[in-house]
Amino acid sequence: MIRIALISTGGTIEKTYDELSGVLANKVSVLDVMLASLELRGVEIVRAHLMNKDSLEMTPEDHTLIAETAGRLARETAGVVVVHGTDRLAVSGERVVELVGTPASPVVFTGAMRPYELRSTDALQNLTEALLAVQLLPAGVYVAMHNQVLQFPGVRKDPARGTFVKDGAR
Amino acid sequence: MIRIALISTGGTIEKTYDELSGVLANKVSVLDVMLASLELRGVEIVRAHLMNKDSLEMTPEDHTLIAETAGRLARETAGVVVVHGTDRLAVSGERVVELVGTPASPVVFTGAMRPYELRSTDALQNLTEALLAVQLLPAGVYVAMHNQVLQFPGVRKDPARGTFVKDGAR
Amino acid sequence: MIRIALISTGGTIEKTYDELSGVLANKVSVLDVMLASLELRGVEIVRAHLMNKDSLEMTPEDHTLIAETAGRLARETAGVVVVHGTDRLAVSGERVVELVGTPASPVVFTGAMRPYELRSTDALQNLTEALLAVQLLPAGVYVAMHNQVLQFPGVRKDPARGTFVKDGAR
Amino acid sequence: MIRIALISTGGTIEKTYDELSGVLANKVSVLDVMLASLELRGVEIVRAHLMNKDSLEMTPEDHTLIAETAGRLARETAGVVVVHGTDRLAVSGERVVELVGTPASPVVFTGAMRPYELRSTDALQNLTEALLAVQLLPAGVYVAMHNQVLQFPGVRKDPARGTFVKDGAR
Numbered sequence: 001m002i003r004i005a006l007i008s009t010g011g012t013i014e015k016t017y018d019e020l021s022g023v024l025a026n027k028v029s030v031l032d033v034m035l036a037s038l039e040l041r042g043v044e045i046v047r048a049h050l051m052n053k054d055s056l057e058m059t060p061e062d063h064t065l066i067a068e069t070a071g072r073l074a075r076e077t078a079g080v081v082v083v084h085g086t087d088r089l090a091v092s093g094e095r096v097v098e099l100v101g102t103p104a105s106p107v108v109f110t111g112a113m114r115p116y117e118l119r120s121t122d123a124l125q126n127l128t129e130a131l132l133a134v135q136l137l138p139a140g141v142y143v144a145m146h147n148q149v150l151q152f153p154g155v156r157k158d159p160a161r162g163t164f165v166k167d168g169a170r
Numbered sequence: 171m172i173r174i175a176l177i178s179t180g181g182t183i184e185k186t187y188d189e190l191s192g193v194l195a196n197k198v199s200v201l202d203v204m205l206a207s208l209e210l211r212g213v214e215i216v217r218a219h220l221m222n223k224d225s226l227e228m229t230p231e232d233h234t235l236i237a238e239t240a241g242r243l244a245r246e247t248a249g250v251v252v253v254h255g256t257d258r259l260a261v262s263g264e265r266v267v268e269l270v271g272t273p274a275s276p277v278v279f280t281g282a283m284r285p286y287e288l289r290s291t292d293a294l295q296n297l298t299e300a301l302l303a304v305q306l307l308p309a310g311v312y313v314a315m316h317n318q319v320l321q322f323p324g325v326r327k328d329p330a331r332g333t334f335v336k337d338g339a340r
Numbered sequence: 341m342i343r344i345a346l347i348s349t350g351g352t353i354e355k356t357y358d359e360l361s362g363v364l365a366n367k368v369s370v371l372d373v374m375l376a377s378l379e380l381r382g383v384e385i386v387r388a389h390l391m392n393k394d395s396l397e398m399t400p401e402d403h404t405l406i407a408e409t410a411g412r413l414a415r416e417t418a419g420v421v422v423v424h425g426t427d428r429l430a431v432s433g434e435r436v437v438e439l440v441g442t443p444a445s446p447v448v449f450t451g452a453m454r455p456y457e458l459r460s461t462d463a464l465q466n467l468t469e470a471l472l473a474v475q476l477l478p479a480g481v482y483v484a485m486h487n488q489v490l491q492f493p494g495v496r497k498d499p500a501r502g503t504f505v506k507d508g509a510r
Numbered sequence: 511m512i513r514i515a516l517i518s519t520g521g522t523i524e525k526t527y528d529e530l531s532g533v534l535a536n537k538v539s540v541l542d543v544m545l546a547s548l549e550l551r552g553v554e555i556v557r558a559h560l561m562n563k564d565s566l567e568m569t570p571e572d573h574t575l576i577a578e579t580a581g582r583l584a585r586e587t588a589g590v591v592v593v594h595g596t597d598r599l600a601v602s603g604e605r606v607v608e609l610v611g612t613p614a615s616p617v618v619f620t621g622a623m624r625p626y627e628l629r630s631t632d633a634l635q636n637l638t639e640a641l642l643a644v645q646l647l648p649a650g651v652y653v654a655m656h657n658q659v660l661q662f663p664g665v666r667k668d669p670a671r672g673t674f675v676k677d678g679a680r
Contacts, residue, residue, distance in 0.1 A: 318382030
């Protein structure tokens with residue numbers, strides 16, 4: 001059984017629907033519901049709830065807090081998964097590389113293009129991938145999503161394709 | 171086999187998720203998907219697509235168009251179901267009573283507090299109820315939702331409870 | 341708020357999956373889970389759990405017990421819904437007519453061709469329909485399923501079409 | 511984009527519900543539906559349909575055919591995923607090791623305790639994990655399921671826990 005840390009920061013993946021206002025927003029986390037729907041025999045999860053923000057609203061201090069927390073937890077556990085909004089996920093990923101270099105254990109970011117609350121969503125797939133990748137990868141900083149793993153630095157969101165790509169990749 | 175008309179006007183029930191903007195909006199109708207997921211042995215459905223609007227954005231002309239269309243289709247079919255946003259559903263319902271009085275066949279409004287696209291939604295339940303109620307009710311104007319049928323005039327949305335109530339009811 | 345009785349007897353609608361044997365069987369009821377997933381503002385439900393059987397295994401005594409219970413609860417409540425396996429549903433329905441004639445309030449049978457536990461199922465639709473029909477129908481014995489309501493006597497399952505039909509109907 | 515082979519052999523993960531007989535069986539494969547519900551940006555999938563069997567009904571020839579096919583496709587692609595019934599999955603896994611030793615690219619078995627057709631299932635999680643693990647692992651024979659990856663030889667199903675364990679592990 002591998003002990004890993006799971007940092008939640010918000011983002012589309014965790015958005016829930018508010019009936020009164022009729023919008024999807026980051027108010028309560030659905031990470032616990034997602035985790036309960038998975039069969040997790042490989043990892044023991046230590047939860048770290050940092051914030052619940054649409055990443056478009058993250059400040060530079062937020063990115064630094066996320067990166068420092070990931071670096072610290074990478075020393076205390078066998079790996080770190082960070083649930084993050086996709087719009088600024090790459091900012092936090094690059095910040096980890098800047099501040100920590102190669103962390104003590106793998107740090108794997110993930111997120112979703114469609115909230116878990118939707119009938120059709122990539123949230124569970126991406127969380128599943130991050131929780132497995134963190135067990136198999138060497139130390140480093142990555143994003144795992146949509147059945148691919150990309151390593152920082154040099155990763156960015158491709159909004160037109162709705163996924164992440166590596167700089168220089170076609 | 172009973173021939174009924176199904177008027178779609180939009181509302182929360184039909185909202186879909188747009189990945190680029192990250193919001194739920196009335197752009198394409200999911201009514202066809204909902205209908206395909208139901209076993210409908212009792213009715214033959216004639217579709218009438220009037221508009222795809224959040225009912226908060228409906229004009230007085232929109233409400234009149236909906237009411238006139240419902241009244242006309244009630245003469246041509248054995249019953250009419252109207253899918254409508256809940257915020258102004260009662261305005262359209264009262265308008266039918268004002269313009270048509272008792273229609274030639276039952277006119278049953280329905281909608282949803284949570285879009286069909288959500289994992290947890292009242293959309294299918296409410297559509298199911300409207301499609302059954304229209305076969306069992308006498309001519310009149312109604313809302314069928316949340317396992318209850320209320321008759322116009324005198325119906326209003328109770329936002330605090332997230333459902334419809336009859337005036338005078340506690 | 342209408343007070344109705346809900347009699348559970350088992351059937352496909354309530355079958356659950358057993359991982360060890362790998363089959364669907366009537367062991368625990370999922371009716372509570374189904375009810376919790378519906379918005380029920382119109383009815384107060386009184387539960388009566390009679391048995392949890394595939395209706396192919398029901399004895400004549402079982403059908404009589406179901407019919408007598410339905411007749412008795414029809415006097416004590418504003419209506420009765422009976423969840424039943426479809427293979428012998430018509431036997432229990434005809435038995436109510438034989439034993440009780442016209443019950444004191446409507447008795448509405450329902451069931452499903454595909455268990456609630458399946459991703460694609462008619463279980464919630466049929467339960468929704470029965471819970472609404474019982475509020476709208478006059479006293480009598482019925483099956484509500486697949487968006488149609490048929491009145492006993494003279495109802496039978498059409499296995500080829502996977503639904504119920506009225507004798508004499510094509 | 512990594513080119514991988516996906517061998518389907520049946521098992522619980524692919525079982526579908528037959529309304530007439532009321533049982534779950536391996537008749538048509540739902541692998542295409544599962545794949546369509548995932549966002550697969552990392553792999554190009556080459557399908558190989560070998561059989562659609564409950565693994566309890568596999569013959570020694572079946573296990574050998576699966577092992578030989580996996581070994582051959584491992585030379586032609588960057589990795590092989592084998593969808594298999596869990597009861598005899600370990601037999602096929604050990605057979606690959608016996609016949610092929612270390613294959614030319616990773617061979618990753620997966621399956622499910624609960625069919626994809628069920629509302630609550632581990633099928634999508636396990637397929638997701640196998641499709642990611644095959645990209646990250648060194649050449650070898652593995653099972654990926656329930657968020658853990660175990661390497662053959664020496665893997666067996668633990669029926670009591672409903673998952674796979676490594677011999678010698680507690």
